[in-house]
Amino acid sequence: MENAKKLISVVIPTMNEEDNVTLMTETLVKIFTEELPEYDYEIIFIDNYSRDNTRPLIRGLCAENPRVKAIFNTKNFGPMRSPVYGFKQAYGDCVIRLNADFQDPPELIPTFVHEWEKGHKIVIGVKEKTEENFLMAFIRRQYYKFLRKITEIGHIENFTGFGLFDKSFVDVVRQIHDPMPYFRGMVAEFGGDYKTVLYVRPNRRAGKSKNHFYNLYDFAMAGITSYSKVMMRLATFAGFAIGGMSILVAIIYLIYKLVRWSWMSTGIAPLVIGVFFLGGVQLFFIGLLGEYILAINSRVLDRPLVVEEERINFE
Helix, strand or coil: CCCCCCEEEEEEEECCCCCCHHHHHHHHHHHHHHCCCCCEEEEEEEECCCCCCHHHHHHHHHHHCCCEEEEEECCCCCCCHHHHHHHHCCCCCEEEECCCCCCCCHHHHHHHHHHHHCCCCEEEEEEEEECCCHHHHHHHHHHHHHHHHHCCCCCCCCEEEEEEEEHHHHHHHHCCCCCCCCHHHHHHHHCCCCEEEEEEECCCCCCCCCCCHHHHHHHHHHHHHHHCCHHHHHHHHHHHHHHHHHHHHHHHHHHHHHHCCCCCCCCCHHHHHHHHHHHHHHHHHHHHHHHHHHHHHHHHHCCCCCCEEEEECCC
């Protein structure tokens, strides 16, 4: 009896990607047909409430090819929740996650699969270079370096979630019930040894990026609040340090006043500066504390990642 082909699941999150979904599907079908014919495949689109022509195009692709599947969300559940939910719905022998905008080059899939067959349970794409503007690339690099220093799980620099993941890791992710999942942290914490493949990340092929400032801020704070105690402990250390400095300045001021009693007059400038400085420090750490409380609140509520409106080709 001939052995059944291994199934490779490709999960693609979408939101207003009408210019990319058709070409992405054609590219993936060509790769599996010409370069990986010994594998079966499925392409799973998880659509996060697109308001353009993305959904009709995906419906057409599903009608043409039963290997193309779709999950449509009832609303936009954000760029952290929807992709992880789609990832959990894939039951192939391995799961490949990539974006629809061609910034994650699908041409790397055969390389990922070959490394997987060598025994690597996780094969990830790591950006060696990027075509995005210098300022954004610099901010990303500094953030990842900062995150590695304040956490204990060894965050992966320049990793966006693009890669191949064995079903054993996917099963672990299914067991994680986190309403605000930080996928990159999951890979670093639970992925074990992984193989990296370097690539140059191009700009979007078409369309506009959906990652505005608040989305990027959510990603950044999720990485900090989920995996680091350092920031809150820094507040304690800062409190001790500022308190000690205040006592020292008060003693110096008292001595100087006793020695120069007759003509010393510093005015209110030091008082005003001190009040604004301490106020700024307090507001910073109160805001940071609020981020941790928000993270706790979202986990206590334990809401579902998404609510589905429709599934296609899953029967």
